[in-house]
Amino acid sequence: MTEQLNYFKWKQQAEAWMREAADYIRWQMHEQLDIKTKEHKNDLVTHVDEGVENFFINKISETYPSHRVMGEEGSFKKIDDLSGVVWILDPIDGTMNFVHQKSFFAISLGIYVDGEPAAGLVYDVMADELYSAVAGFGAFLNGKRLPKLGRVKLDESILSINPGWASKDETVRNLIETVRGARSYGVASLEIAYVASGRLDSYISLNLAPWDVAGGIILLQETGGLATNLKGETLTLLKKDSLIAANPSIHDGLVNRAFGTT
Ligand code: 2AM
Ligand code: CA
Ligand code: CA
Ligand code: CA
Structure with a gap:
């Protein structure tokens, strides 16, 4: 229980x-953005x-000196195991949306x-929607508890997927x-949060x-959803991987039907 008290404290702080x-993002959004490309032009x-x-x-190193941070923009190289407390951060998920659309x-x-979920948070900055969860205590949207996911049929479900790949x-x-119906939002963490809240049935x-999925999959776990790679395997959070995040009634069907060998 002491452990869980810490989890609540970290979630609150986060x-x-x-x-x-x-606030910083909303302020900087209207300034001249210094835009660089990384490995690919997009x-x-x-x-x-x-x-x-x-x-x-x-903030994390001042407040919790023993904790480690795996962040997209630079601090990833130092982390090759998940021992101790690790904060896995995507500072802006959906940068292309940030630059071009100023939303989403x-x-x-x-x-x-030690590699086990403690707390997950995904914050849609422009919609002011904060999804949060402490593992084992349910997921919340702006403080309101999200219900467990009900059954859906694959042919009545909404799927989010990148159109370039499709x-x-x-x-x-x-x-x-x-x-x-198929949709595409271009912001992985939020699309997983949408599956957790039933706005989408799969992504x-x-x-x-790891930073694209680390927050969202904790939310998803708390509403009964499932997240694996396309082979149906558990995610390691130490390397890049594929993802099927889905309502539990269609997850295995999606893995088998679309990508399985059966
Ligand atoms: P990012 O905006 O933090 O880079 C876009 O479809 C989604 O996939 C976003 O969540 C984006 O995160 C993520 N993504 C992961 N790898 C990417 C890549 N190499 N190029 C563009 N988006 C990537
Ligand atoms: Ca990302
Ligand atoms: Ca990012
Ligand atoms: Ca990126």
């Missing part, structure tokens, strides 16, 4: 920092992503203790024809990093 970082980073990550690294981006944070893959095109991606 939430306050997220709101402070969100993989963007701005000075705001770096500013938010540095803000969290400073999130701050995502998962706190893990256009190139016949299996994915068939899947899109099977479900009731599938080919290649995500």
Whole structure:
């Protein structure tokens, strides 16, 4: 129980920092953005992503010196195991949306203790929607408890998927024809949070990093949803992987039908 008290404390603290970082983001959004590309031409980073990550690294190291941070913009290389307390941070998830649309981006944070979920937070900055969970105590949206996910049928479900991938893959095109509707938001952490809250029934991606998923999958676990890679395997949170995050009644069906060997 003492452990859990800590988890609540960390979640509370993380939430306050997220709101402070969100104020900075909303302020900087209307300034000239310093935009750079990373490995691919569509993989963007701005000075705001770096500013938010540095803000969290400073706060966490001042307040909890023994905790480690795995953040997208620079501090990943130092982390190759999940022992102790690790904060897995995406300072801005959905940077392309941040740059082009000025909405539909999130701050995502998962706190893990020896690799086990402790607390997860995903904050949609412009909608002011904060999804949060302490593992074992349910998930909340702006303080209101999210219900456990009910049953859905695959052909009545809403799937979120990257259209760039869908256009190139016949299996994915068939899947899109099977479900009731397909969507794409371009912000992985929030799309997982949407599955946790029932706004979406599934979200599938080919290649995500630990910080894209670490916060969202804790929320999902708390409302009964399932998250694995496309082979149905548990995520390690130490390397890039594919993802199927889904309502439990369609998760295994999606793995088998779209990507399995059966
Ligand atoms: P990012 O904005 O933090 O980079 C876009 O479909 C979603 O996938 C976003 O959550 C984006 O996170 C993530 N993503 C992961 N790897 C990516 C890559 N190499 N290029 C663009 N988006 C990536
Ligand atoms: Ca990125
Ligand atoms: Ca991301
Ligand atoms: Ca990011």
